[in-house]
Amino acid sequence: MLALSTSSAARAQLALPGAVAPAEEGSVAVGVETQAKPAQKKRPRASSEGASGPAIAPKPPSEDSVAGKQLWLDGSRSLIELQRPAGELQVAKLTLSGDSITRSGESCRVDVAGTPLKLSPRENQGGLRRYQVDFPACPFTLEVLDGAVLVVNEGGACELKAADCRADPNGLWGVPGAELTDPKRAAEMLNQRARVEKTVRADFQALYDKNKTDKIVRKLLVREQAGFSSRREEICRSYAQESDFGYCALRVTEARALTLGTQLATGVKLPANLAADDQPAPRKPGRSKR
Template identity: 35%
Template structure:
């Protein structure tokens, strides 16, 4: 009887708690029976450590796969913190040299006369009566013309001959002079000489003499182009919103004017002298407008010098140079 009572008591308790257990959530009901009958729950299997996970399952046919990461958006070029200043040219580099318009015709020679600078100019042109024939007109009958110094309003030395028969402006570049007109147009007509001249352009050395320096000019051109771009970006950043559009238009006009100006220079496609000098002066002009001190350059266009190779050791008679330094066989 006592043993039967022991067996019936748990069953009776289970029967009384069955309605509440069925109404409880499954997890609570499972815990009740485990406590009642002393059943220990099995722990879920733990995956072994260090086992690499398999590759993700391939999508079923017709289903889109995971989206591939798109390409990164290009980052804008950083704006320089200060203007880039190239080395400014000096009139001493052209004093005494005979320069030619586009390296082919006419002559222009600057000379010093005490504190002043003078110019002897022969302007090339075409005959008014016979446009197919060329002509030359010496200004002031070939006498030197005293030039007025206008300082460096755009970073490079500037001189003017405002009172000459053909009023001209002279902007010095490295190894040449950029001539522009102070009159109503680019043409100066001399009726007595039956000659119409167009002196506007770059006066410099003959084209053939510049070809050996083509590599030097090409390297310097990259530095000058970058200086123009950096100064242009800095100028647009500092400008007010309403002033940005005129700056952009001016830069676009410069590129077109440079192509037009340098198109006629002799052998320009081979050496690039005109493009380089015009670009350098443009970079200086932008730096001057940005308030930079153009007397102190911050960029150099000089090519880097390569280190000389060490000299080879002199050969010794009777020794194979390929086996020099090896121990002789015993």
């Protein structure tokens, strides 16, 4: 059943087939590596291998960092609430904000009915925990960061026609902008981000050196690193208070650091089509020259 209010910002409740799964309910803070005393044995980092043993993959953020919290897209718009009532993460509440499909210039808001929505684990070579949301009207995946989730929907914005609403779930869902007010916290975030970026640069260089004889892997690594800053800017440009706090940029950079650390420990897994694309084209049959 769909109910629309008469206010300028349309509000709807959307119950769609397949959106309910009642049967199955279902940090990466990259620390600063302090210099150890000569007599101490240093724990191996993901970016190095040596006498201490192979690199160790960093631990991904736990679902506990997001369970029971309300996370806001860009800190102010759409809302998702995740719960773990029986140990399995699920969507307890989902509200999508967007623009009216038929009424130009009007905003809309859809409260998704039929929650909880099931979350199905998906493979992720980047080291983060990834889930597919069981919501056929607007299918998307989310990756668990430290107290936030990064949502990806390959199809872009979703058209929820029953609610006359077009909403885009892509982006970082985290703390509301209203909580980003303390200047001291802003300074802490900016300093922490600087440290994480230093780790990203060091681990990228170590990963590049480790694969310097593999042209295909090298090419992939350079392309991903070169595109990281622009991708981060695209994700975070609309986050509330971002210019002062850099909250979104910090979380996305932490995710990048975890990906690089995981690749150092477990190896770089090429996309299925990349190796084939980089192979030389087969020779055309013809007469051989003498």
